[in-house]
Structure formats: structure tokens, C-alpha cells
Amino acid sequence: MLAGKMLATTSETLAAPIAIAVVADQALTRDALTAVLTESGDVDVLGATTSMEAAEELLREERLQVVLVNLPLAPADGGEPAPGIAFIRTAKAQRPDVGVLSLKRSVDEPLLRAALDAGADACCLVTTPVARLRQAIAAVAAGATWLDPEISRVLLRPKERPTLPHLSPRERAILALIVDGCSNAEIAAQLGCATATIHTHILRLFKKLGVRHRVTAAVVALRAGLV
Numbered sequence: 001m002l003a004g005k006m007l008a009t010t011s012e013t014l015a016a017p018i019a020i021a022v023v024a025d026q027a028l029t030r031d032a033l034t035a036v037l038t039e040s041g042d043v044d045v046l047g048a049t050t051s052m053e054a055a056e057e058l059l060r061e062e063r064l065q066v067v068l069v070n071l072p073l074a075p076a077d078g079g080e081p082a083p084g085i086a087f088i089r090t091a092k093a094q095r096p097d098v099g100v101l102s103l104k105r106s107v108d109e110p111l112l113r114a115a116l117d118a119g120a121d122a123c124c125l126v127t128t129p130v131a132r133l134r135q136a137i138a139a140v141a142a143g144a145t146w147l148d149p150e151i152s153r154v155l156l157r158p159k160e161r162p163t164l165p166h167l168s169p170r171e172r173a174i175l176a177l178i179v180d181g182c183s184n185a186e187i188a189a190q191l192g193c194a195t196a197t198i199h200t201h202i203l204r205l206f207k208k209l210g211v212r213h214r215v216t217a218a219v220v221a222l223r224a225g226l227v
Contacts, residue, residue, distance in 0.1 A: 017041060018141045021058040022048035023087065024070040024103075029126060033068060033103075036130050043137060055087060059094050065141045067091055070103040070126060073111040085118045092119035099140030107154050116215045122146035123215075144181035145215045155219050165208040167226065174201050175226060179218045 020043055024030040027050055034048045047058045058064065069091070071084035084102065091100050102120040104112065105127075112123055121140045124133055128148050136146040147155065167175065170191070177187045184202065188195040211217045220226070 017044040018065050018137055019044045019046050019061070019063040020066045020068060020137060021046050021055070021061065021064055022068045022070075023055040023058070024048070024050055024068075025072060025083065026050065026070075029070050033070070033126075037134070037137075039130075040134070042134065052083065052087065056090065056094075059091055059098070064095065064098050066099040066101055066137050068101050068103055068137075069120070070105075073102075073104070073108075073114050082114070085114055088115060088118040088120050099143070101136055101140050101146070104151075107150060109154050112151060112155060113216070116219070117212060119213055121215065122148075123151050124148040125150055139181070143183050145218065147215070147219075156222050167205070167208065171201060171205050171208070172226065174198065175205060175217065175221050178202070178214050179221050 020037070022030055022033050022037075022045060024033065030048045030050055034045050037043045038045055044063075046061050046064060047054070049055050049058065055067075058067070069084055069087055071082075071087055073082050073084040075082050088100050088102065091098060099121045100119060101122040101124060102112075102115040103124055103126050104115075105125070107125065115123055122136050122145060124136050124146070125148060128136070128150075132148065136148065139146045173191060174187055177190060182190070184195050184198045188198045191198070206212060206217060209217055209220050211220055
């Protein structure tokens with residue numbers, strides 16, 4: 001009986017819903033996302049808001065795993081930082097353990113790149129099918145990255161081939177594992193070295209590629225044929 005009880009407890013732990021927050025500039029979007037994501041029970045919405053003050057409060061929720069951000073990514077006329085970019089940076093600075101999924105109403109390459117450069121771990125459209133949106137949330141909660149197919153087609157479409165940086169065999173191996181969505185610890189385990197060493201390699205790699213985040217590095221790698 002005890003073994004059966006322990007097995008049940010383990011199963012419940014594995015099936016625990018992912019704790020998320022929804023931050024949107026429109027109440028309709030906020031309410032629609034909350035409604036569709038709570039239907040299956042695999043997601044627990046800790047809070048949903050259109051207020052930046054309330055959004056920053058949600059970042060303090062200990063259980064928070066993923067935050068969905070549907071805020072403008074274009075700068076205001078007065079040159080102020082776009083609310084979406086500012087909030088993504090704030091979220092990654094305050095809670096680096098929380099995944100950020102940026103939601104866009106349309107495909108706009110410069111704005112998508114701005115979200116990724118700000119630190120977003122995933123990008124989807126608000127029109128993305130709910131089943132795929134749940135897959136993106138699960139991937140980000142697990143520490144992976146995610147680009148929705150519609151967005152990948154734009155970001156990865158062929159362009160004039162840039163001058164490629166010289167990468168060592170080790171850097172190429174690390175880059176390939178980043179593209180596969182591996183964390184620093186997973187890369188260290190596969191390559192048989194310390195996590196701190198991998199962190200140093202990745203910083204050098206980002207500098208060579210001219211990027212600041214893993215998703216952007218993956219985009220550059222795939223577009224340039226580096227992996």
C-alpha cells in the first residue's frame with residue numbers, strides 16, 4: 001500500500017500543472033489567453049494583468065515558471081523603450097529562472113528580433129493553435145527555447161550570407177547543443193567538462209556571433225549553416 005501511495009504521489013508530482021502568468025496590454029487578450037489555457041488543467045494561471053505594476057508583483061510569485069508577454073515591442077513616438085522590451089528585460093533580470101514567452105499579433109522580423117535580444121526564451125503568435133502554445137509553454141518551463149513555425153520561417157529565411165566567424169570545434173559543438181535546446185549543465189555533461197567552463201565558452205561564442213542570448217545564437221547558427 002505504501003509503495004502504491006508513493007507511486008501515486010510521484011505521478012502527481014510529474015503531472016503538476018505549469019505555473020504561469022499572463023501580461024497583456026489588452027484586457028480581451030488577457031482574458032482569452034487565461035480562458036483557453038486553463039481548460040485542460042495542465043497550466044495553473046497564477047495571475048493575469050494589463051498593469052505593469054501588477055506584472056512586476058507577479059514576478060515575485062515563488063511558484064512562477066513561465067510568463068506570457070503580449071505587450072507592444074515597438075518604441076513609443078517619444079523614444080521611450082517599448083513596454084514589451086522593457087518588461088522582458090525586467091523579468092529576466094529579476095527572475096532568470098522564469099521562462100519568458102513573447103506573444104505577437106503579427107510577424108514583424110525586427111520586433112521579433114528585439115524580443116529575442118531582450119531575453120525572450122520563446123516567440124509565438126497570439127493566433128498560434130492552443131495545443132502548440134501549450135507545447136511552447138512546456139518547453140520554456142523545462143528550460144528549453146521555442147520558435148513557432150510561422151516565426152521560424154521569417155527569422156530563418158535565406159538572406160545574403162554574412163561573413164562567418166571562425167569557431168573552434170568545441171565552440172561548434174556547444175553551438176549545436178544550444179540549437180538542440182540544451183542547458184549549460186546538459187552541455188557540460190555531454191562534453192565532459194565543468195558547467196563554469198561551458199559558461200565561459202558560451203560568452204566567447206556569443207561575442208563572436210554578435211548576440212546576447214541563446215535563441216538569437218540559434219537563429220544565427222541555423223541561418224548561417226554553422227551547425
